[in-house]
Structures are given as C-alpha cells and as structure tokens.
Amino acid sequence: MSEPSLRRLRYFIALAEHGKFQTAAEAMSISQPALSAELRRLEDFVGRPLFLRSPSTRLTPAGQALLPHAKAAVGAANRFNGVAAELGSGESTTIAIGTVATFLHRGLPEAVKDFTTDRPRISVTTREATSASQSDMLLGHEIDISCGHMPVQHPGVICTPAARENFWLCVPSELNGISLAEAADRPFVIFHRSASPIYHDTVVGICRSHGFEPRIHHETTSWATAVEMVAHGLGIALAPTPLARSSRRDERLSFSRIESGPNAPQAWVTIRREDQSGPVGELSMAIVVASEESTDTAPMTD
Template identity: 35%
Template structure:
C-alpha cells in the first residue's frame, strides 16, 4: 500500500486541529482540496478515518491508530531527504580507501586528518591491501580510491603519481654493513634476500632482481612476502636483507636499519587511482583535492576539468 505523503500531512493537520477550516489555514490551502485529500487517503486505506457531522470532526479508531504511524512515515521521509542531501553535498557517507603499508609513512595519516577536518560526517574505511589486490578490488567496485605502488594500471582506472622515492637497503641491525652511511648492492651478494612477492607484483620483483644483476650477482631469494611491512618485519628478525621503498625507513620498527644505495636506480612510484569517468562523489573529490593539493598540485586542474 503506497501512501501519498501530502495526504498524510493533510490528515495529521485535521487530526491536530480537530477542524477542517483551521487545518486548511495551517496548510495554506483552501478547505475543498483538503477534503478531497482526506477522502483519497481513506480510499487508499479502505476505511473511514474522520467522521464529519454537525457536531464537528471526530477521528475514528482507525484514524487514531494511523496518527502515530503517519507521523513516523513523515519523519522517516524527512530524514531520508536530509541524508540524501548531506551525502550529495559530501557531508555524510562512507569512503572506502585502499592503501599499501608504506603509505602510512608517506603522507596518508596527514591527508586523512585534513580530509576528516573538512568532512567530519564522512566515515573513512581503510583497507590495507597490496597493489594488485587493490586493483582487483577496484575492478569489483569494492574501493572508491586506492594508493598503489605501480607504474601502470588498468585502463578502467585513472591514476596520478603522488610520490616517487628511491629504494633503500633494509638490513638487520647487527648486519656488518649496518654502520655504513651508503652501500652498494654488490656488498649484499652473499646475503639471503627477502623479496616482495613475484605473484603480487611481478614489476617490483623483476626490478629488484634486475638491479642485483646490474650489480653483478643473482640474489639468493629466501623469502617472498605479500606486504612491504612484512618484508621489513622479517628482516628485523635477522632472516635476510631486502630492498624496500625509502618511506619504510619511517616505520620505527626495532632491529632493522635502512641505508641508501649507491649506483642503484630503482624507485617506487606511488599512484592514487580511482575509476575512469567524472568524479561524482563529493567524498572522493574531497579526498583527491586534499591529496593532490599536498602531493600533486598539477593534477587539481585535471580533476576539476573532468
């Protein structure tokens, strides 16, 4: 059974005033259309809601039962309109953000703080995933924005580079080279390596292998892991050495040191990605605005144009 909200407002006005004339004045309408609205509501319900007689207006038992339900329906409708308006204006909603662990040390907390200050009604749901997992999740519509370590992304996504950093050596604190200010990859030729998984990121895996080859050796790959923070954690336990993005040096993990590499030209490229097409979500646009203002100002004009 579908109710016309206008009919419910008319019914409540008559119920509250106990008089058609006063109810019509309250609604800024004349009495005849008010009477028509009440009859149409009664036809919809299938019972009489108001008795009209020379003694005045009396609400029937059915009408009394309808009053609280009518108030609840109108209140729910008003709340739905307000929620839709707030979401449309970016004042409320939920934003699903994927990220790689190294981003915790390369701007993400600061960006989110600025975003939440401007959009306190938006619930931000953070999901830590490696880059390929994020790209897959975005393809399924499970993320709104992602931050991936990748040079290329699928054509169904837009991407802007927000950070580029060199790779550095990640060593156990007790490693003989830990006291060096800078070291060459060749110095690590006899160490077991902890690598980022080939399955998760063939690109980064291959680039590290190639860098070692340029240094004159094939790395002894002991462990392959799916997350950069896991790579650092394994190194901190003395289980090998690694080549990792420089921002991970800010992780503060005990038992591990980070040293710049001499001669190696491996860099990590962090890209912000979101679906191709106009950005219709005020929440997504708000986060992109914060990120690009801080890290990629030239991208703001591009997004505004889109």
C-alpha cells in the first residue's frame, strides 16, 4: 500500500481539530463522503482506526499518537514550500519565533533588532504563546525558535538553558519596605495555573517556603495585567526580574528582591537540530546571550 499523501494528512489534522466531518470537509473544500473515504484509506494504511465515530467524533489512542507526527510532516512541507518560493523569487527568508512574555523583557527584541540589522534579507516574526504550546509549534514547523520555560523533550531538537528566573515582591508604593512575611495576609494577584503552571506553582511554592499559603484573589494570564492590578491597590504579586526591571520606574509600585531558591523557573531557547548551523542557530544563541545578560546584571533599587 502506498504511503499517505500530505493531502490525506491534512484531512486527518482537519478532522482532529474540528471534531466534525462536515465542518472539516468544508474547511478543506472537499465533500464529506470524499473526506470519509480519504480517512478510511489512511486508517487502512495504519492498520487500525484513528477516530471513534460514535457517539461523537474523537481521536483513538492511535490517532492521538500519530497527530503530532502528521502536524510535523505537514508543517515541514509548508515550510519547504515557503522557503522554496522565497528563494525562487529572490525575497528574504523568514525565521519565526515563539515566545512567552518574559522574553520580551529579557533582551529578545534587542537580539532580533541586531540580527535583522546584520541580516536584512532575513525577516524575523514573533508569536506569543505558552511554553506548553510551543512544543507542538516547533515540531510542526509553525515556529523555528521556541523561547519558554519548558524544555522540549524530543531527539530532534536542541534545548539551551538561557537564564534562571528570580522573583521580586511587587506591592503598591505606599507599602514600600514591607516584607513577604508581613504581606502574607494581603490578597495575591497570581497567574492562573492553566495559563502558566510553572509561574503559578513557583509563586505558591515561594510563599509556602516563607511559611504561609497565599490568599489568591485575582488570577491573570499576563504579567502586564498582574502589575497593573497591583498598581491599583488590588493586591500584591511576585514578579520575575525582567518584569520588575521594566516596571521599576512606575511610581505606583515598589519592588523588593525575594529569595527564590534553586527551584526557580529555568528559561530555555529551543530549535530543531537540523537548524543548528544556519541563521536560526545564530539567532537562537543571540537570544540566549541577551537573556543571560539581562537577567540580573543591571542593578535595581529595592
């Protein structure tokens, strides 16, 4: 039996993402019977069902196992086609970066600016995404560089540690000088765990190491929101160094260094192994260096 085509893999991905044959067929501009027939052929090739069709359409364990590989194959093909088109037309190539928000405060913009100044024919794009989602994005060739707090566990990638995150107590300016222990009874502004389990668990862990359980009143999905809520007197927060440094001139806020311990979150810059010796590898190392230089080298006033 012949190997499945990229088109068939795209149909497989579409049904996995949409969960309904009709919706997937419309998204792929194909009739529903034709889509069903193509997926039956794919299941015949695999030798087992990829979808449960009743009571609702959902992936079987075999389908779940194959989905990331299908995305990687289709993503690689799309990337190949895009680069080939750029080379054929003489236009610049593109490097896509996935990043969590803190990297935007730890030298990533400066690294990108310097890189594109030296390599003007290369276009660099960024896409903010959670650390967890960047794994599939990198393997699926949606991005070329992953900047996050989770190392990608795959033999085809290279993970380079960038910097370890230190934390600062962020309070309204009128509470300047208050210690974390003294702030124990105050409401906390904290990352929602579904948005960033690493930040959530780290902040809770720091509080517990100081002898109390944080009273979580406000949960956010961005540091900008957390800092702004503190500035309005709605609570206190523990913010990583890049955010504390970028907000230190805000007269509404006061920051003091907190001992985070050896379990503070580690930042990682990850690329596909195949890109190590090219422009992607060069830019990734520039991001690593910028991150390390921005972490704690510039002093902050407590």
